[in-house]
Amino acid sequence: QVQFVESGGGLVQPGESLKLSCTASGSTFIRFSVLGWYRQAAGKQRELVANISSGGDTNYGDSVKDRFYIERDNAKNTIYLHMNTLKPEDTAVYYCKTTLDRRDYWGQGTQVSVSS
Numbered sequence: 001q002v003q004f005v006e007s008g009g010g011l012v013q014p015g016e017s018l019k020l021s022c023t024a025s026g027s028t029f030i031r032f033s034v035l036g037w038y039r040q041a042a043g044k045q046r047e048l049v050a051n052i053s054s055g056g057d058t059n060y061g062d063s064v065k066d067r068f069y070i071e072r073d074n075a076k077n078t079i080y081l082h083m084n085t086l087k088p089e090d091t092a093v094y095y096c097k098t099t100l101d102r103r104d105y106w107g108q109g110t111q112v113s114v115s116s
Contacts, residue, residue, distance in 0.1 A: 002026040002105035004096045009110030012086055016114075020081040022096035022107060029100055035072065035079045039092035039112075049094065052079060063089070086114045 008020040020037065024030045036051025036059075050060045050070040058070055069082040083090065091114050096107035 002030065002098060002100060004105070004107035006094070006096050006107045006110045008081075009094060009112045011113045011115065013116050014087055014114055016086055017082070017084045018086065018112060020083070020094055020110060020112075021078060022081075023076060023078045024096070024098060024105075025077060027100055030077045030098065031074055033098045033100055035077075035096070035098050037070065037079070037081050037094055038097055039090075039094045040109075041089075041092040044092075046095070050081060051097075083112070086112075088114050090114050 002024060003026050005023045008018060012018055032054050034051050034053050037049040038046050039049050040046040048061045049064055050068055052058045052070045052072045054074060067085045072079045093109040093111050095109045098105050
């Protein structure tokens with residue numbers, strides 16, 4: 001059973017930065033899986049923010065390209081999401097996710113709020 005420990009959410013003002021962390025555990029195959037961040041704003045569908053393979057290949061959602069950066073520490077099964085120039089529309093619950101054996105595993109989520 002895959003589990004996640006997510007941290008780093010909070011309330012910031014527009015233009016500020018935050019760093020989210022997600023550590024996965026529970027399977028030796030995590031090191032080979034794609035790990036990623038998704039987000040869900042109130043009343044909207046969950047969407048991809050960014051993901052990263054064990055080899056370092058990345059994908060970003062269109063709305064965060066050039067502002068967010070994802071990195072991975074394979075030794076710790078941990079990913080980090082560096083969020084810069086935050087906007088009010090980035091307000092959402094951010095979830096960590098991976099897929100193993102065609103099953104999706106989700107973290108509990110961490111709230112990010114951007115408001116003046």
